[in-house]
Amino acid sequence: MPVLVKDYTWSETDTEVLITVPLKGVKPSKADIFSSEDYVKINYTPYLFEVFLYAPVVEEESSIRVGNGVVEMRLCKKEKVIWGQLESNIKMDKEEMRRKREDVVKAVQEKMEQEQMERATKKREAEKLAIKQQMQLEEEAHSKIEKEKQDERDKAMEELEEWKQHKQEETKTTSITNKPTIQPAQLKQQQNSKLSHNMWQDNKDIPDSQRPAPRSGGKITVNFTPRYFPTAARESTEKEEQEWLAKMAAARKIQAGTPSEINKNNPMLLKDKACGFFKAGDYEAAINAFSQAISLNPMLPVLYSNRAACYLKLNDNEKCIQDATRALELLYPVVPSNHIQRAKVFVRRGTAYANIGNHGLALQDYEAAEKLDPDNTQLQTDIVQIRNLISCDS
Incomplete structure (x- = not known):
């Protein structure tokens, strides 16, 4: 049977209520706090502080601080008015108090479940967007590399056409009978040119003696896709990183269930639901949900x-x-x-x-x-x- 705490203090203004509850020597980490817009409970074994508030407060603007042997609560009122009393008039009706507790816990759990579902939806949308952006970046990088390759091919073809035109002009001004004798060194150079430039082998109308010298070297800049772990090369743990990524990928593949069985067969949504139970202080229900999720994805x-x-x-x-x-x-x-x-x-x-x-x-x-x-x-x-x-x- 818990010991009810009655030696707390409270004060109010027209906009907020200040409540100070002594911890009576219990460690702050042992204090389990649960609050809603009209109900506050602090459980720190063997003590229990519970109050059904006279009027509702704004949870998002309220704050609770634990330290220096006390729990200090600053609750912002929904309406600017002096209460005159802290507790609601239902305190003397035990059945009404029990029903009120159940309604508060149920409302908080439903709110947390809804927030978890919204966060999960936003997370999935963010992941899809990140994948889409990554694919777009890779596509742009691939297109850039292909464009550079095509530019190099076009440049090579232009050089070839210029060389062919130049040779045709030389042929017109030079007598066939006065065609110079090919020297051995020049023949060797032409043979090497033939091996280095396969792209001209299909041009049967160009004699070997008229093939051009090798083109000058070029330079292509290649941008690689960033690594998942941005680690310097001298500090790289790529083997361990890839092992970790493989394990996480394998774990994510173990997904069961359909939308109609979303709470029963999806381990990640079961995890979110368990976290909601944990925040509400229902640790046994949280353990059951985590255990079911583990059975689906260990x-x-x-x-x-x-x-x-x-x-x-x-x-x-x-x-x-x-x-x-x-x-x-x-x-x-x-x-x-x-x-x-x-x-x-x-x-x-x-x-x-x-x-x-x-x-x-x-x-x-x-x-x-x-x-x-x-x-x-x-x-x-x-x-x-x-x-x-x-x-x-x-």
Whole structure:
């Protein structure tokens, strides 16, 4: 049975409400906050703060801050008016309160599902646009190369026509009987010219003695398609990068279901739905959705990583460690594009190790995450705290 928090404070103006709830020594990370336009709940075991607001507020303009042993909420009113009281009059009706809770949770879940569907649609449209633009760039590059080749061919044909015209003019002014004798060196040069210029071999009307000398060399500039990983040649990990891309491509191919079965057989939409449950605080429902997605596509590391976060919320540290370990196995080889993902998984597994008292392994995971994300100051702070715990244990 949770302990209801009654020693909170609140104040108001005609535009906003300020509520301060004490955490009573519970870590801020343990506080589970759920809010809507007319309902606020903060669950931090064994304490529970719950309030049905007197009037609706604007969620998008409101803010909640956790720190310094309290939870501070700034809620913006929809209407500029003084309430005079914080809580709604339904507080004394338990059945009405229960129904209100269910309606609020259902409305928030539906809103999150709709937002997830919209984000998924926008993401697919962006991917299609990116593919179309990439194909257009490749087509333009191909057309440019073909144009340069055609220009070179046209130039060569012009030179050939000019040379033929020049030879015809020389023939008119020179007597056939006075035709000069071909020297051995000149004959050798003509033979080499014949081997180097196959394009003139079909012109049977041109004698070998009148074939031109080889053309001067030319230069063609070729622009290559950019690599997926823009890494300098001396630092290239192309083999690992290609292995990673192949694994991700294989994982994306494992898609099941049709539009009529969109929530049952599509692992990515199941993932989005599970994320909605997670944000709503329904971690068991999120685990069920992630598990169903994994059964459809067991090669996506994000499914194991997110399910590990759910287990961590439920203090099921052993299962969190198992899922995090599996996610790290799938996030291999280590390439720049998965550094941040691997860092998150290391932090989740390290937190689970710390919860069961294995601070040594927790420190190893946090240090591994810090190497992948060196600019994260919060990781550096957590590492110092874990080292202090290890010092206390020894």
